Amino acid sequence: MTEFDLDDPVNVSTTAGRIFKIIRDHGPLYGKDIVRRTGLAKSTVSAYVDRLMSVGLLREEIPDGMKRRKLKVAESAGYVVGVALGQSHLSVALCDLEAEIIDSVGGPVDLVREGPEKVLNRVVSYARELEQRAGLGPSALFGIGFGLPSPVDYSHGVPVNPPVMPGWDRFPVASFLAQEFTCPVFVDNDVNVMALAERDKGAASDLAYRKGSFLLVKAGTGIGAGIVINGEIYRGAKGAAGDIGHIGIDGDTTLCRCGNAGCLEAVAGGRALAVRARAAAREGRSPYLAEALSREEALDAETLARGATMGAAILVLDEVFSHKNVGMLMRKISD
Ligand SMILES: [Zn+2]
Structure with a gap:
């Protein structure tokens, strides 16, 4: 593979990929900004930029009232598909090379009842629908990124021991989709994907430039964490480094839907909060919740x-976070 292989246009392990990524994340940029951010010689940067332009991945832009050109990603040179699979919802989005969402489609899903083939066939048909609506040709897709609510073996693109997804353990998600589409497919844990998005485009993007470290906690139906250390996602040996939802809380016996007792998710996840809210409403501890309940x-x-x-309704959240071990666990994780 050359550094300009269009099948792998954003491979950041190459110099061209690094320059492309810096321009994508921080552009439009002047040549001197790229020199400063990469630490490469001016002549090297300019040679790579020329070649990235000649294959159509970068374009020039002259800001109003300025004379010198700035470089930006040729956002429509190719497209990527992003797939977000949750416990109850599937979203598929078509994005340009600057990761701007152009179009998306989705619908409800039931991961306990629907097996991987059924769900992945829906991903395929949603992606085809998006390609068709955008009028894309067969080689327009550069890649597919897939976020799964499960620990993931990233190098093989397979979920590993998902706690509540029957039939998904080691199912070859990446190769299933690679048979349908002729582009690379990357599969990762959903919260890792959120952390990468915050690193590249969101709240942590300044930090990432300095190769900083941060922790993203997602609290939904499930609870998970994305760990970024020195600018890189930390997945752990089994891809489960951020899988904090099913860590047991000492002494708690609340039954979790994974079959174990006392998981963080069983105490502080979305379902647990709903159960506590109903109890608070019925027992007259929260007029607000009682009224909401009476309105169905x-x-x-x-x-x-x-x-x-x-x-x-703060008492419900107080109840969870004053749980002696939930607070301790959250503190331990963020240390
Ligand atoms: Zn559990």
């Missing part, structure tokens, strides 16, 4: 969050 409103995260900002 779902006592879900949204209702709880709204109540918490009004100070009305």
Whole structure:
């Protein structure tokens, strides 16, 4: 493979890939900014930039009132598909090379009842629908990125021991999709993917430039963490480094849907909060929640969050975070 292989246009292990990524994440940039950020010689940067332009991956832009050119990604030179699979929802998005979402499609999914083939066939048909709506040719897709709510063996693109996804353990997700599409497919844990997005485009993008470290915690139906150390995602030996939702809390006997007792998720996950909210409503400890219940409103995260900002449902969250071991566990993880 050459450094300009169009099958692998964003391979960051190459100099060309590094320059492309810096321009994608921080562009438009002047040549001198790229020299500063890469530490490469001006002549080297300029040779690589010329070649990236000649294969159509970069373009020039002259800012208003300025004379010198800035470089930016030729955002429509290719496209990528992003797949976000949750316990109850599937979203598939078509993005340009600057990771801007152009179009998306999705629908409900039930990972306990639907097996991997059924779900992945839906991913394929959603992606085809997006290609068709955008009028893309067969070689327009540069890659597919897939976030799964499970520990993932990243190098093989397979989920490993997903706690509540029957049939998915070691299912070859990446190769299943690679048979359908002629582009590379990357599969990772969903919270790792969120952490990468925050590193490259979001709240941690300045930190990432300095190769900083941060922890992203996702608290939804499940609870997971994405760990970034010195600018790189840390997956751990079995791809489960951030899989904190099923760590046991000492002494807690709440039954978890994974079959074990006392998991963090069973105590502080979305379902657990809903159960606590219903109890608080019925036992008259929260007029706000009792009223929501009487209106047959779902006592879900949204209702709880709204109540918490009004100070009305905070007791449920207090209850969880004052649980002696949940607080300790969260502190241990963030240390
Ligand atoms: Zn569990």
